[in-house]
Amino acid sequence: MSTPPLRRSELATPATNERMFAKAAASDADLVFLDLEDAVAPALREEARGKAVRALNDFDWGTTTRAVRINSIHTEWAYGDIIEVVEGARENLDTLIVPKATAARDVWWVDVLLTQIEERIGLGKRIRLEVLIEDVAGVAHAEEIATASDRLDAVIFGAGDLSVSQGARVDTNFRPREPYPGDFWYYARMRVLTAARIAGIAAIDAPYPDFRDPEGYEQDARAAASLGFNGKWAIHPSQIETANRVFRPTDAEIERARRNLAAYRAAEADGLGATSVDGQLVDAAHVKLAEQVLGAAGPHVSRGK
Structure with missing residues (x-):
């Protein structure tokens, strides 16, 4: 089993916010993804593709893994996201992040479309994949999702949409509103982590929305690292240093x-x-x-x- 790539920190950057591109490219995040999904208003999602492509092509990303989160394959935007971003960025794109995966067929669909595009344009590299598990069906099918494609580098636990899918009563940091004995998300986290280990890929923990609470972010990160997670999302550059430090061995x-x-x-x-x-x-x-x-x-x- 090969060692998963370093994914201690994955920085989210809205693809519509051009002011953030330079800072994201110069950050110490192991991976930066330009978001075409939840961080972008539906009316702007097609326009955001071009901005993501220009950011990938125009900035020096150093050794940072360059990624784009597409829209769910169950939406009208997914196929256009993949075609326009891959054909526009070509070798300047490393990874696509697939949200809301519920079964292996979701990963298969992206894999097949990527293969067709790569062959047609003569791309000299294979685009890698990461997949978000953030739905009760995704949690139930975590193993088959994680093993669905040899393009996969990581599975990501997403507590936000899972809260909705599960009907959980949580606050804005996805923590239970009522006292709860232990880790509220332990079952889902362990399903995602176990699936990742079976597949020999990385497991990434959920974002922590309150970026003004560094102690809370670090507490979440340390709990995930103790379980065996390889890294955590950062929704603000201030969270990168904490993730890199916590998920690196002492x-x-x-x-x-x-x-x-x-x-x-x-x-x-x-x-x-x-x-x-x-x-x-x-x-x-x-x-x-x-x-x-x-x-x-x-x-x-x-x-x-």
């Missing part, structure tokens, strides 16, 4: 992973299947955990010998 975790790997390799060279570090067992399971930690730390982190 220096102590990285150092421990390196030591465990080095000790295990040395033991392995002596014909042993396990060893100890600081009085604690290190076996094959700990090696896998160490490799996962170092993978999450980024490609610049050495795994040692």
Whole structure:
């Protein structure tokens, strides 16, 4: 199973807000997506496509993954979003984000259309996909959605629309209005996370709408990271640093992973299947955990010998 790409932070940027493009391109987000869906008024969604294409073509995005969130495939805009954005941006587009996926067929539909466009225009790369699971049907079919296409890099837990689909009584940060014992979204989060792990792709946590509450955002991020999520949406640039920090292993975790790997390799060279570090067992399971930690730390982190 390959290591999922770094997706610690995914910054949402409305495709109609041209003043935000330069700042988004220069940000430290692992991925920036230009939004054609919920952040855009219906009357402006077709016009927003051209603005997204110009932003992708005209700005230097550095190493940031360049993405566009299309409209749901159940709307009148989806096919036009895909055709106009892919044909307009070409190699300057890395990923499409598909919202409100309810079944594998939703991903399949986008995959087939992308394949046809790529072949027709002779695109020299494959456009990747990320999928939002934000509906009760999507939660129920999370595994089949996550494994529907080899284009998929991540599945994203969306609490906002899921609140509506579920009929949940929550506040504007999608937290329960009444006292609730534990994580209100634990079941849905774990369905999304489990599906991602089965598919060998990243799992991204939901946005936190109140960007003036950094403590609340960090609390949400730490809870998701503890479960195993790879990153979290940011609806404001001020949230990027927190996401990058929370979803990156600490220096102590990285150092421990390196030591465990080095000790295990040395033991392995002596014909042993396990060893100890600081009085604690290190076996094959700990090696896998160490490799996962170092993978999450980024490609610049050495795994040692």
